[in-house]
Amino acid sequence: MLKVLLAGLGVRGRHWARVIKGDARADLLAYADPDPRACERACAEFGHRPAFESVEDALNSLDDIDALVLANPPMARENIVRAAASRGLHLLIEKPLALDLDEARRSVEIAETAGVSLMVGLNFxxxxxxxxxxxxxxxxxxxxxxxxxxxxxxxxxxxxxxxxxxxxxxxxxxxxxxxxxxxxxxxxxxxxxxxxxxxxxxxxxxxxxxxxxxxxxxxxxxxxxxxxxxxxxxxxxxxxxxxxxxxxxxxxxxxxxxxxxxxxxxxxxxxxxxxxxxxxxxxxTETRALFESFVTHVLDGAALECSGHDHLMSxxxxxxxxxxxxxxxxxxxxxxxxxxxx
Ligand SMILES: NC(=O)c1ccc[n+]([C@@H]2O[C@H](COP(=O)([O-])OP(=O)(O)OC[C@H]3O[C@@H](n4cnc5c(N)ncnc54)[C@H](O)[C@@H]3O)[C@@H](O)[C@H]2O)c1
Missing domain, CATH: 3.30.360.10 (Dihydrodipicolinate Reductase; domain 2)
Structure with a gap:
């Protein structure tokens, strides 16, 4: 089972909650969102889980997470990427990886240096x-x-x-x-x-x-x-x-x-x-297929699709x-x- 922390519980995060919950090989372990109403809504819609104000707080409290699915707005993600990668979490991050090319490149490098995979949510x-x-x-x-x-x-x-x-x-x-x-x-x-x-x-x-x-x-x-x-x-x-x-x-x-x-x-x-x-x-439907590709990559060693590195050209x-x-x-x-x- 892939144990997943889902961060960002807005429009897209709620698609993700459904998809992760529906995947037989994934376990939706916890939520993170600074907006308490978003956490409450996720608990009500997708089941109660530990909910944290930030990814960093979740990482400090939980020690058995394999992957982070990040669906916050694409601003200021670098620190989140650094914190999660340093704990060995594989990363599935919504597009666009960043609103700044240098920041996007640094995030790709952080993941590579930490030896974790970074996939971008290119569901289409x-x-x-x-x-x-x-x-x-x-x-x-x-x-x-x-x-x-x-x-x-x-x-x-x-x-x-x-x-x-x-x-x-x-x-x-x-x-x-x-x-x-x-x-x-x-x-x-x-x-x-x-x-x-x-x-x-x-x-x-x-x-x-x-x-x-x-x-x-x-x-x-x-x-x-x-x-x-x-x-x-x-x-x-x-x-x-x-x-x-x-x-x-x-x-x-x-x-x-x-x-x-x-x-x-x-x-x-x-x-x-x-x-x-x-x-x-x-x-x-298409987000399920994207997530299945991520799970197969992390658990079975299949090739990484939609890599952060590839995304840099887009x-x-x-x-x-x-x-x-x-x-x-x-x-x-x-x-x-x-x-x-x-
Ligand atoms: N692939 C797709 O088809 C698709 C569709 C819609 C949105 N998106 C992407 O998903 C991302 C989120 O978009 P959205 O529509 O869900 O936005 P949204 O504004 O509806 O939701 C964002 C959520 O993130 C939370 N958040 C803010 N800062 C956070 C942080 N530091 N850590 C954790 N959570 C935080 C907010 O409180 C909010 O609940 C964007 O990158 C967007 O481009 C992708």
Missing amino acids: RYLDVTKALMGLLADERVGKPAFARFTYERWRDGRRADLNDYPLTMRHPMLWEQSIHHFDLMRYVYGQEPVRISCRAWNPDWSMYAHESNVAALIEFDGGMVVNYHGIWQGNWAVPGFEWRSECSEGIITQREQFSELYYARRDDEKLTPVSLPAHERWI LAMLEACIRSSEQNSAVNVRDIASAMSG
């Missing part, structure tokens, strides 16, 4: 629709991918009670909170690394966010892929829009919903062919977007990534 990799999309690419159903359009449109009501509210005041909320998933998916699905990014980030005058909530970017990859990215949190229709359309040498593949709906067509087909996908519970893409938008010019992502590793 574990969707059946993502696996099916990769399957279509792998068997070249419509040939090889050449370029793509990734469109994510939303009027995200950051004041909704069932959503976190810290993005309302942070810098570049769209990039750090949402685009990080999209950029990670592009790297993962195409198996290519980013080379150059031209970006414009902005905030429309009706935005409820303090800083840039919309992003447009042209992303060039080392295998030749070019992705036209449009990621907006402050469009002006409450009904969300999503399309990820890959243009391939003999046709197209298109995903038309964040969690499902995959189709392909050869150039002369009159209609799209749907790909059948298993039933899915949003935020839970964070470099965010930084490239920010610099490109500020400088009004294209930015070389590799320069940022190599400055980080140096």
Whole structure:
């Protein structure tokens, strides 16, 4: 059994509590959250466990924890990572690992030096629709991918009670909170690394966010892929829009919903062919698969997926977007990534 401390009991932490509890090889040992109401709610919803104000307090009181699942806001995580790693805990940390590239790199180094694993919560990799999309690419159903359009449109009501509210005041909320998933998916699905990014980030005058909530970017990859990215949190229709359309040498593949709906067509087909996908519970099914991968890694020695080290390149893409938008010019992502590793 993997004995787990769950820290951060907000929107995402409660998904995690369900997933950890539902895993036959994991034991949800204790909670940590500075907000006593969050601890009380977790005890009521997921069962009573020792609850602490901080990860450090939990570590000082419990001595048989194997892993920390950390779902606090992505600010000031470094001390938590250091404390948990020094006690030999394996780490599963929500995206983005940090809001600062140096801090993210230091956290990866802390884990490596302590000899513990650091996985990042990139749950979209574990969707059946993502696996099916990769399957279509792998068997070249419509040939090889050449370029793509990734469109994510939303009027995200950051004041909704069932959503976190810290993005309302942070810098570049769209990039750090949402685009990080999209950029990670592009790297993962195409198996290519980013080379150059031209970006414009902005905030429309009706935005409820303090800083840039919309992003447009042209992303060039080392295998030749070019992705036209449009990621907006402050469009002006409450009904969300999503399309990820890959243009391939003999046709197209298109995903038309964040969690499902995959189709392909050869150039002369009159209609799209749907790909059948298993039933899915949003935020839970794919998080279960992510957690199972973590458990299998720690208990059975399977390869670590979504490593902190791998995540650094996706964070470099965010930084490239920010610099490109500020400088009004294209930015070389590799320069940022190599400055980080140096
Ligand atoms: N992978 C996904 O699909 C997904 C979805 C939503 C959120 N997230 C990520 O999960 C993280 C948390 O987001 P959220 O929506 O749950 O936020 P939230 O604001 O709803 O909850 C955060 C919780 O962390 C607690 N907290 C604050 N500081 C803490 C600390 N030092 N130690 C322990 N707990 C602390 C807060 O009291 C709060 O209860 C973020 O990194 C976010 O990007 C991921």
